[in-house]
Amino acid sequence: MSARDLAGVDMTGPRKSTGKGHTLYEFELPESAEAFWVLIAESCYEISRTLLEEETEASSIHLFLSGYERNSDRGGLAIVPEESTRYPIQLYHALHNDSRTHELIAELFESVRCVQVSVDCRPYVQPLFYEESQVERVFGLMESIRAKVGTNEVLGLGLEGCRYRRVHTYTPRRGDEIRRAYGLLERKPHLVELLGEEHGHYWHRIY
């Protein structure tokens, strides 16, 4: 039984992007909290793969879990406090070790909600660096979760499977975005001039 079957949901189903331009998974709430944790772990894992593949530059990763009423046209409501870490897969540990997360997820199961997982990378000052061995160690984590939920099947479709199922998201590179930002600012030359100005004007004032 794969994690997908275990959770009773199709992770290749509808998904969209939110936050500041990064990955978001959207799924119906599975039947049990254990299955939900599997989905969170898978999401963290796939986010790692995506960011690696896209050569995303980030000094920290922020992950949000949010729930919202099914068929609502409103945005998500945060159900998990914002967590920040250098590597996405550590998010799973951070979330799992936080009792507030467990409380909130327990409450979530009392209501009928969809769940979104989104990730926001900022402030993009250095490239994320993964080696294949790191990713494999991460896969070890998936195995331990599998053990926890009591099935001998490999979670998801395994390492290769995760690669195959990696969700392609739109994550522009920081360098391209910076070039675009300056290009837009150049349309108003006074703003470019203002950027080069020294600070401390206020103290030139004499009262």
Add this chain to the structure above:
Amino acid sequence: MRYGELGVMFIYCDTNASYASIHQYLEDGQGKPCVVANGNVWGEANSGSCLAISYEARAAGVKRGACLIQAKQSVKDLVVYESCLPLYELYAELYDTVLEWIVPRSTCVRGSCDEVVVKVERNHFPVKGFEETCERTLEFIADETAVEVPLRIEEHQRELIKSLGVWEQTIYALCYLIRDAVDHVLGLPISIGVAPSIALGKALVDRAKPVSIHDGKRSYLTDHDGIFFPQRAEEANSFLRSMPLGGLCGIKVIAGRLRDHGIGRVGDLQDTFGLDETIRLSRNKHLGKVLWYSAHGRDDVLPGYLQNVRKGFGWG
């Protein structure tokens, strides 16, 4: 209690539809309904979500939190700008530079790229009244930067300000100067709430926001366009009490739990529950505190990013 008797006030500046306003200004889209979206903005699925919705698009029916495909369905000639984070960071820098023409940098703390809090202390600030503060500052800006900032003020607004004490006049002068300098130089429309606490300032900004836009002209509920500076604590609290609980920032989920107990507005909470009861019903100690203190306009415990503002002012 008259706020004019207090020695410290906070000017809470919040940009209206920040990202959308930046793109509208830079890409000559003023007056057109637009959204700033991320994700697959140009992809087949239109699967991006709207990070910012211009007031024109809101008037045309795009709801807050809508995803891109819903927004496009709501407005036929919707302009879609792709989000550009470095641009907003640069804009925050520019915003800070302009602010420093008016107030010392040490008095400003940025909550996010579109929200700034200015702390004005009577004992540390030249209290010169409205006319003199405006005149001297505008002269200073013109000499220092060669920028002529036009002050947008009607005669009846000037008269209202003149009827106040010199300290309140000075605060009004700073609000007008910040609003008009940021708008003139950066093309950013901002709303301002003035209060003796950060939490209350944040709440009052809601009332200062434009309620509608017609032919490019924005309508406001306040006497001073985009500025809400109640003169008495009773006036500020009256507005606070009328706010829906979910309107207080950072606590929407907790507000939902209180709604189950018949608490829909801030005033209901003020009248019904104490701190301990609010924490119990919120089922979350920290957020329960945030909710209760925010509902009383107090800064004891603030939502995450405002807590950083508080730290920026040197309070633990």
